[in-house]
Amino acid sequence: MSFEIAIKVENLSKCYHIYDQPRDRLKQFVLPRLQRAVGMQPKQYFREFWALKNVSFEVKKGETVGIIGRNGSGKSTLLQMICGTLNPTSGNIQAQGRIAALLELGSGFNPEFTGRENVYLNAAVLGLGRDEIDARFDEIAAFAEIGDFIEQPVKTYSSGMMVRLAFAVAINVDPQILVVDEALSVGDELFQRKCFSRIETIRKAGATILFVSHSGGTVVELCDRAILLDMGELLATGVPKQIVGRYQKLLYAPAEKRQQLRDEIRQSSACADTYREDISQAGDTRLEACDAQMQQQELQDSYDPALKPASTISYASYGAIIHDPAVYTLGGERVNNLTRGKTYYYRYRVKFEYAASNVRFGMLIKTTSGVELGGAASASSNRTSLPFVSAGSEYMVEFAFCCRLNAGVYFLNAGVLGEINGSETYLHRLIDVAMFRVMSETASIATGIVDFSCVSRIKQDA
Template identity: 60%
Template sequence: MSSELAISVHDLSKCFHIYDKPRDRLFQMLARDRKQYFREFWALNGVSFDIRKGETVGIVGRNGSGKSTLLQLVCGTLNPTHGTITTNGRIAALLELGSGFNPEFSGRENVYMNAAVLGLSREETDARFSEIEAFAEIGEFIDQAVKTYSSGMMVRLAFAVAINVEPQILIVDEALSVGDELFQRKCFARIEAIKESGATILFVSHSGSAVVELCDRAILLDSGEKLIEGAPKSIIGKYQKLLYAPREKVASIRQEIISGGEVKDAGGSEVAISNVSRATQDLDSEDMDAFYDPHLISQSVLSYESHGAWIERPQLVDRTGEPVNCLKRGDTYRYTYQVRFEKGATAVRFGMMIKTPGGVELGGSVSAANLQGAVGLVRKGSVAQVEFSFQCRLNPGTYFLNAGVTGTVGESETYLHRLLDACLFRVLPIGDNMATGTVDFNCVSDLTLKNIEED
């Protein structure tokens, strides 16, 4: 294994034996492999990848795709059926938080026991204990039996231990979906600090925005197989397309993703941005009005499979209705598209989202706040003209627009159709621009300087 690698996984497979009846386990033991009383379930099959030191990699996939099994294999809590896993560095895992605690022991005793399992000596735990206790924020309960804890207190203490062992490799499996909002923000802040320190992070989440913001690379698993790996924005787009696909089209979409190979760029956005005309890139006049640049076209449009609706003709227009894609900050624009319904639909809502080229969601809107405000019934053959008006408060740069329409399929709300990166637009440069970051919040500075005379 190269010294540059933190985790190396080669041809990894894991098979579980599924018994229909409890007594079949006994029969299998007595049969001594002469007869099989179980069914094989391959949770992982032939998965390979390498993760470099200091890299943050996200694992995404539908429920049952093998994500949690993969992390347990990397951590060593499960043994592989086939294949090899090599790790280089101290591992801290945020899997089923608190699952290793002894309910009869106090919180303090469990901290020392859990820290020892993670590789800390008693002296090292002594040095970190005050920080662990402060992070957990459970007060005097630290000396009470863990069986008296609420689930929230258990999670706080378990996270506090795992996060304070100064891991070289951090494994996170949806652990941040528990706890209140303040605790989740505190956890994210600590994970970001660990990332900045140079640790390697393997991160599983169903939150596409979290993967895009935290990860350098992403891997898509499905039915125990690795379909593709590459830039987070592109992988999340393909994952969501697979997630919302009609059942009869899942197999074809899987094959389409696999045949696409490894993704090297940021989902096509780099290609699209390079097509911006020289005239657009060189503009530096804040007095120029918005206009349309024919070279500024999204090359990374990703269309979800349709559930009976199709989004067509997405575009940005100015107040007069003229198409534009080079916008002036502070002006108001309209994002419009049509939706053609090939099937009837109920509880229909429309939406839009503005994103950075890296895939970070900046903001958007929906046509109704809840299903009660949605369009109750849309008949087959209908065409909806959708329009969202917004004031451009973005700083100069390049951005993407999504378009989506949702409705009720079966008993749940889902996308009837969705276009990722449907439109590409650019906010024109501004002379003497004092706004920083991505969004201009119209901040105004007020400076008072008092001169102090020297004695």
């Protein structure tokens, strides 16, 4: 293996045996041997489940690579085999350097030992000597922020305290290779920020990082390159924004179209890989043309019927019913795959079963975690609202908005306010009634959730 390569994975596969009943496991252990002994064809009492199939890739030293994919795609299985806690069915793994794994944090702790004793035990497993642990213990204890509990048995810890201590040990062993599997959600926001900061420090020190997350934004922010796994197969590797965009498209695709989409992703990835084999001036031009073609294909507004919220909440109706909420292009086409920077209409209809006064309408856009990004109302107060609507009337409500959001999935609310007995209240309100996806762009320099269209200017001081 080249000195420049930290991790090399070749044709890696992992097969699990699935038994329908516990007694089938015993049958598989005994009966095939007897069947072979009497000259019979041995029978198989299990089903094969291939968690990984012929996965190959390389990670260079100092590179941060994100692995992304749907649940059950084989991400955690891959990391466990790289760390040596799981044996592959076939294939080879080579790694150069000390590996620190943030996998099932705290799983190796002895509950009867104190936090201090578990620090020494866990750090020794990671390859540190006694003197090294002595020198780093205070830093580990300070990072974990569990105070005097460090001297108490781990069995008295909350799950959060145990995970924080395990994270503190793994993150302070100065690894040459850091493997992270969805471990950055430990503790409160301040502790999470400290974890990200520490990982960034390790990254700047030249360590190799292999990072698994379901958060596309985190992968784009942290990683130099991304790998897309699905159903145990490596579908694509490349620029994080591009790979995250394909992952999101695959995630919300209808089941009947998923295989077709997998083939398209595999084909587009092969197109880019073909041109990257020979990096010449002509090759660069062809590669840019290929990337531009894929980008154009991916950034077309479209409607995905599978992109429907499962978290919709409907308020009780007081004489009004909201229906048919959806996002449309300026040309009137219904869409839920949007392009950053374009203007769209959010429309819904409201039917009034009873007469109402001082009526106004509203909308709100939120992130998947519920952060309210912004919205609008049809009137700022009762003085500018509709003074009266009659029973049986129906209104079309339309809000035009410029999509200044970066790649991700977002949710929409809809609401109608009116007066009942002189008091303003919701006549009807729907939470998470619609959703849309903003597609990823390879060339975008915007970061975070909202694109402020910042323009950078760099000037060297004299």
